[in-house]
Amino acid sequence: MAKAIDLNGKSICITGASAGIGRATAIACARAGMPVLVAARREEKLRDLALEIQASGGRAEWIAVDVADPESCERMIERGIDAFGSLYSVFANAGFGVERAMHEMTDEELRQIFEVNFFGSMHSIRPALPQMLERREGHVLFCSSCVAKFALPYYGAYSATKSAQNHVSRAMRLELEPLGVHVSSVHPVGTKTEFFDVTKQQSDVARLVEHSGERFMQTPERVANAVVKCLRKPRPEVWTSRFVHWGMAISMATPRIADASVRWMVKRRLEQAESVEAKSTS
Numbered sequence: 307m308a309k310a311i312d313l314n315g316k317s318i319c320i321t322g323a324s325a326g327i328g329r330a331t332a333i334a335c336a337r338a339g340m341p342v343l344v345a346a347r348r349e350e351k352l353r354d355l356a357l358e359i360q361a362s363g364g365r366a367e368w369i370a371v372d373v374a375d376p377e378s379c380e381r382m383i384e385r386g387i388d389a390f391g392s393l394y395s396v397f398a399n400a401g402f403g404v405e406r407a408m409h410e411m412t413d414e415e416l417r418q419i420f421e422v423n424f425f426g427s428m429h430s431i432r433p434a435l436p437q438m439l440e441r442r443e444g445h446v447l448f449c450s451s452c453v454a455k456f457a458l459p460y461y462g463a464y465s466a467t468k469s470a471q472n473h474v475s476r477a478m479r480l481e482l483e484p485l486g487v488h489v490s491s492v493h494p495v496g497t498k499t500e501f502f503d504v505t506k507q508q509s510d511v512a513r514l515v516e517h518s519g520e521r522f523m524q525t526p527e528r529v530a531n532a533v534v535k536c537l538r539k540p541r542p543e544v545w546t547s548r549f550v551h552w553g554m555a556i557s558m559a560t561p562r563i564a565d566a567s568v569r570w571m572v573k574r575r576l577e578q579a580e581s582v583e584a585k586s587t588s
């Protein structure tokens with residue numbers, strides 16, 4: 307069995323670190339001894355996080371970035387290399403969701419979600435690769451989703467961005483692993499973060515997220531710990547629910563059964579939404 311990688315001193319840049327999974331991963335990586343560059347758009351949240359990590363003995367820097375802008379991502383990677391000498395890893399985690407039927411999405415809305423979720427990942431990872439390839443070591447991770455492997459109705463656009471990340475990470479793994487750089491995709495299930503509030507803001511109506519069951523939600527710390535585990539022992543895909551992972555494998559082979567189960571789940575969710583809305587108006 308391959309020896310676990312000692313993460314102490316190996317630096318990482320994490321996008322979407324002002325909240326949720328990115329924030330929790332920054333804290334977990336810093337605890338593992340990794341110098342961390344935290345990036346997102348909200349500067350105050352990043353500054354507070356960097357100070358929190360420094361106060362508990364870790365190394366952290368922050369930079370404001372919009373991942374949809376390739377030049378700002380280049381500056382982000384330069385900042386990481388200047389601060390830490392090199393970057394061992396990039397976790398392309400920034401992303402958002404929208405709940406809308408595919409035929410109602412405009413091209414502009416489709417481009418916007420791809421700009422952040424898909425192109426934003428490429429903008430964040432690409433400029434870090436030359437120095438990784440030169441040193442023949444590194445690890446890039448895409449924060450995809452369990453919906454990379456199946457589509458929820460009204461989340462077609464979001465699922466498409468997550469599938470694109472998954473496919474690209476598979477190709478990049480085959481291209482880069484022989485050259486010393488690991489590539490992984492991370493596939494969280496429902497996770498308690500700001501994601502659901504942002505999705506509501508992005509959508510005219512968001513009945514599915516509005517009434518998503520808390521019961522099956524995971525914590526961002528659970529995803530963060532799985533990411534650190536993958537950094538120590540690189541693996542192609544990180545899944546935080548074995549049940550969903552195997553469910554996905556079966557649904558790939560049986561799309562009709564997969565569609566029937568998703569239809570049933572969505573119908574139940576919408577019935578719950580209607581009953582809550584009826585109660586609140588009566």
Ligand SMILES: NC(=O)c1ccc[n+]([C@@H]2O[C@H](COP(=O)([O-])OP(=O)(O)OC[C@H]3O[C@@H](n4cnc5c(N)ncnc54)[C@H](OP(=O)(O)O)[C@@H]3O)[C@@H](O)[C@H]2O)c1
Pocket residue numbers: 321322323324325326327328345346347348349371372373374399400401402403422426449450451452493494495496497498499500501502504526
């Ligand atoms: N929560 C879930 O159930 C779930 C499940 C599967 C996968 N995921 C994926 O996990 C990743 C993290 O999401 P989360 O759940 O942690 O949601 P979150 O709490 O809303 O965090 C999203 C992060 O992305 C940043 N971000 C959004 N747009 C950005 C942009 N244009 N440039 C730079 N940063 C940007 C946000 O920061 P600023 O607003 O400060 O820029 C924030 O830090 C996403 O890729 C999401 O698709 C989430």
